Amino acid sequence: MTTLPSDSGVTALLAACRNVSTDPADRARGGVDRSGYVPASIPDRIIYAESTDDVVQALRLATHYRVPIVPRGAGTGLAGGSCATAGSVVLDVSRMDKILSIDPVEQQAVVQPGVLNAEVNAATAPYGLFYAPDPASTAICSIGGNVATNAGGMWCAKYGVTRESVLSLQVVLADGRILKTGRNTIKGVSGYDLNALIIGSEGTLGVVVEATLRLRPQPLHTATVAAYFADAPAAARAASAIIDARIQPSILEFIDGGTLAAVDAMMGTDHARRGNAFLLAQTDGYGALLEQQVLIEAITPYATSVEHTDDAGRAAELVAARRNAIPALQLLGRVSIGDIGVSRKRLAEAVQGLAEISTRTGVKIFVIAHAADGNLHPMVVVGNDESITEGPAKVALGEMFHLAQRLGGTLTGEHGIGLLKQDWLEEEVGALSLELQHKIKAVFDPLGILNPGKGI
Structure with missing residues (x-):
C-alpha cells in the first residue's frame, strides 16, 4: 500500500x-x-533524469522515503496514465533521448526511453529499415511511453504493435535494481515472458531506461487507396470486405464524416465534400499493386468514389488526413479519446452503436479507427471548460465500454487504463484476474510507490 511521504522525506x-x-x-x-x-x-516536484544512474538514485531514495513516483516521457498519453498530483514527484525521462546503436545486419536499434518514435525511423531510414509501431502522434510521442502503453498505430495492421517490435528492455525497479528482460534474438522462451509483462504496464512495475527494438526492411513498393462512402456503416462494411478478401493491408484506417470536416477546416482539404466517411488503405511489398486491385474490387460495391495511387507525394497527402484527425478535433474543444476494440466483423455494429450513444447522451462523438484490427477511437469533444470525468461525457465513455463488451470486445486496444478507465476494468477482466494482477504489482513494487492509482 502507498503511504504518503513526510515532508522531510520528499526534501531529502x-x-x-x-x-x-x-x-x-x-x-x-x-x-x-x-x-x-x-x-x-x-x-x-519534477526530477529530470538524464541517465540510468539518475533513475536508479531517484527510485532508491523514493523507496527509502516512501515517496510516490510518477514516470513520465513525452506526456502524450491518452488515458491519464502520467498525470500527477500533490504528494507525488514526477520522474521525467524525456532527456534520456539518445539512439545508442543501430545494427543494420541484425535489424535492431538500441534506444533510450526519451527518443521520439519518428526519430527512430529518421535514423534507420538510410539503412533501408523502419520501426513499425507508428502512433498518430509519432512526431511527438516517445519510445518509453510507447512501451508503457503497448502502443500501436497505422502500420500495426500488418506489422503488429509495440510488443511485437521490442526484443528486450532494461528496467529500473522501484528499489533501484536494474532488470533485464527479453533477449536480442528473435526467438527465446527461457522463463516467464517478463518483457511482455513490462510492455503495457503503464509505469506501474518499473521505469524503462533502454529498449532494443526490432526493425524491418522498408517495403520496395507501396500502393495507396482512398475510398469515400455515403455513410460510416458503409465504410465499416467495406473494411470487413477487405478482410474477407484475405488481403493483409499495411494500413487500413477509417474516418467518419464529422472528423473529415474538422480535418478539412484545419488543412484546407475537401474530403468531406467527397463523402460522409473515408477509408485509407495501403498495400506494400512486391505484390502491392496486385493486392491493391483486389482491395479495390472488394470495396467498390460499398463506395461512392475510389482513388488509388502509387505516387509517394499523393499518398503522404492522404495519410496526413488520418494523422491530423486528432489535432483537428482539438481545435473544437477538449477531447477525450476512447480506445475500444471489437472483432473486425463487428466494426459496422460498433460504429452504429457509437452514433446511438451520441444521440442518446447528447455528447458529440467523432470516430476514427484502425479498421484492420477492430480498434476504434471514439472521441468525445466537449467545451474547453467542461469536464470529461463527470456528467454526460463520463456517461458516454461508460456506454462506449459497455457497447464494446456487448460486441465481445475490450475497453482499451492501445491507450491503456490510466486514470480514466478504472471504473470498468474489473467488469472486463474479472475479479480473479484483477486480484492476480495486484499480486504481480506487489512483487515488483511492494510499497506501491510506482505510478500509484494507475492501470490496475
Missing part, C-alpha cells in the same frame, strides 16, 4: 537528486497528458 529525496524543478509552471505541465483529464492539484 529532492536534495539528493540532480535537475529538480520547483517551478509551478513546470509542475503543472509535467502533471498532465493529452487525455483531457485535469488533475485536482499539481505534483510536488
Whole structure:
C-alpha cells in the first residue's frame, strides 16, 4: 500500500537528486497528458533524469522515503496514465533521448526511453529499415511511453504493435535494481515472458531506461487507396470486405464524416465534400499493386468514389488526413479519446452503436479507427471548460465500454487504463484476474510507490 511521504522525506529525496524543478509552471505541465483529464492539484516536484544512474538514485531514495513516483516521457498519453498530483514527484525521462546503436545486419536499434518514435525511423531510414509501431502522434510521442502503453498505430495492421517490435528492455525497479528482460534474438522462451509483462504496464512495475527494438526492411513498393462512402456503416462494411478478401493491408484506417470536416477546416482539404466517411488503405511489398486491385474490387460495391495511387507525394497527402484527425478535433474543444476494440466483423455494429450513444447522451462523438484490427477511437469533444470525468461525457465513455463488451470486445486496444478507465476494468477482466494482477504489482513494487492509482 502507498503511504504518503513526510515532508522531510520528499526534501531529502529532492536534495539528493540532480535537475529538480520547483517551478509551478513546470509542475503543472509535467502533471498532465493529452487525455483531457485535469488533475485536482499539481505534483510536488519534477526530477529530470538524464541517465540510468539518475533513475536508479531517484527510485532508491523514493523507496527509502516512501515517496510516490510518477514516470513520465513525452506526456502524450491518452488515458491519464502520467498525470500527477500533490504528494507525488514526477520522474521525467524525456532527456534520456539518445539512439545508442543501430545494427543494420541484425535489424535492431538500441534506444533510450526519451527518443521520439519518428526519430527512430529518421535514423534507420538510410539503412533501408523502419520501426513499425507508428502512433498518430509519432512526431511527438516517445519510445518509453510507447512501451508503457503497448502502443500501436497505422502500420500495426500488418506489422503488429509495440510488443511485437521490442526484443528486450532494461528496467529500473522501484528499489533501484536494474532488470533485464527479453533477449536480442528473435526467438527465446527461457522463463516467464517478463518483457511482455513490462510492455503495457503503464509505469506501474518499473521505469524503462533502454529498449532494443526490432526493425524491418522498408517495403520496395507501396500502393495507396482512398475510398469515400455515403455513410460510416458503409465504410465499416467495406473494411470487413477487405478482410474477407484475405488481403493483409499495411494500413487500413477509417474516418467518419464529422472528423473529415474538422480535418478539412484545419488543412484546407475537401474530403468531406467527397463523402460522409473515408477509408485509407495501403498495400506494400512486391505484390502491392496486385493486392491493391483486389482491395479495390472488394470495396467498390460499398463506395461512392475510389482513388488509388502509387505516387509517394499523393499518398503522404492522404495519410496526413488520418494523422491530423486528432489535432483537428482539438481545435473544437477538449477531447477525450476512447480506445475500444471489437472483432473486425463487428466494426459496422460498433460504429452504429457509437452514433446511438451520441444521440442518446447528447455528447458529440467523432470516430476514427484502425479498421484492420477492430480498434476504434471514439472521441468525445466537449467545451474547453467542461469536464470529461463527470456528467454526460463520463456517461458516454461508460456506454462506449459497455457497447464494446456487448460486441465481445475490450475497453482499451492501445491507450491503456490510466486514470480514466478504472471504473470498468474489473467488469472486463474479472475479479480473479484483477486480484492476480495486484499480486504481480506487489512483487515488483511492494510499497506501491510506482505510478500509484494507475492501470490496475
